[in-house]
Amino acid sequence: MAKVAFLLAGGFEDSEMKNPYDAVKEAGHEAVIIGLEKGAKCDGKKGTVSYNADLGASEAKSEDFDAVIIPGGGAPEALRVNDDVVRFVKEVNEEGKLIAGICHGPQVMISADILKGKSATCYIGIRDDVKLAGAEYRDEEVVVSENIITSRTPFDEPAFIREILAKLN
Template identity: 75%
Template sequence: MAKVCFLLANGYEDSEMKNPYEAVKEAGHTADIVSLEKGVELKGKKGTVSYTSDFSISEVKADDYDAIVIPGGGAPEALRINDEVVEFVKQANEQGKVIAGICHGPQVMISADILKGKNATSFVGIRDDLKNAGSNYMDKEVVVDGNIITSRTPKDEPAFIREILNKL
């Protein structure tokens, strides 16, 4: 079974964390919540779910995981400005690990500079950011390019989850 890292900070899109997290665990995989600090409560922007971080980013290495999932909402903004998070995602990509981002999640991938030449999608509000990062933006429910999986919005979660589970 795979070991999956969910990169999380406050203000994430509730369902974009809850649904993939539960699906990964139901499929028998291990799911760790990694944030900027260990043991802190992280609240979704709609307030329907909250999680406590298992590890801080300084406690983990890309080697520890088979995949990284980055839910959207406001959380990716807080994550992408942290050098350790950016380096973690960059190293995971160099190791060919699955990296999945939905909605604003690809912002972390942009900061890690791993989307150049890749097909990708995202929330329409960061479409130009993806293009400026050198990716080929596609307006589709899910885009898989090698080890990178991206989706647009909560309504795309079934396809996003399906592709994550396929890769695991």
């Protein structure tokens, strides 16, 4: 069983959190929501789901987790400017553990400076940012590049979830 961190702030894309979160738990893994502060309420941008952070980013230790998933929407913009979030993602990457981001999720990877030399995809609106961060951009439903998994939009969730579960099992 893996312990999986979900990085979350308000304004996330509802399905990009709910579907991977539910799939990870259904597969028997532990899912922990890491927010900007412990207990912080995170509402989806469409208002269909809401979560409370189990842990604040300042408390997150990379050695306690096997993987990190970053849902898209507006949340990655708030997460990427938090030094503790960036530190955590950098440390998880240094340990070679799985980091998966969908839609705007790769914005956090950009701020953590972990995309150099990797292949990645993302929401088209941040495509140039991904390229400028040193990644080879691919317009594909899911891209697996070493320990990094990326996808573009909610339509790509089945492939995104499939690749995450394959790496965790």
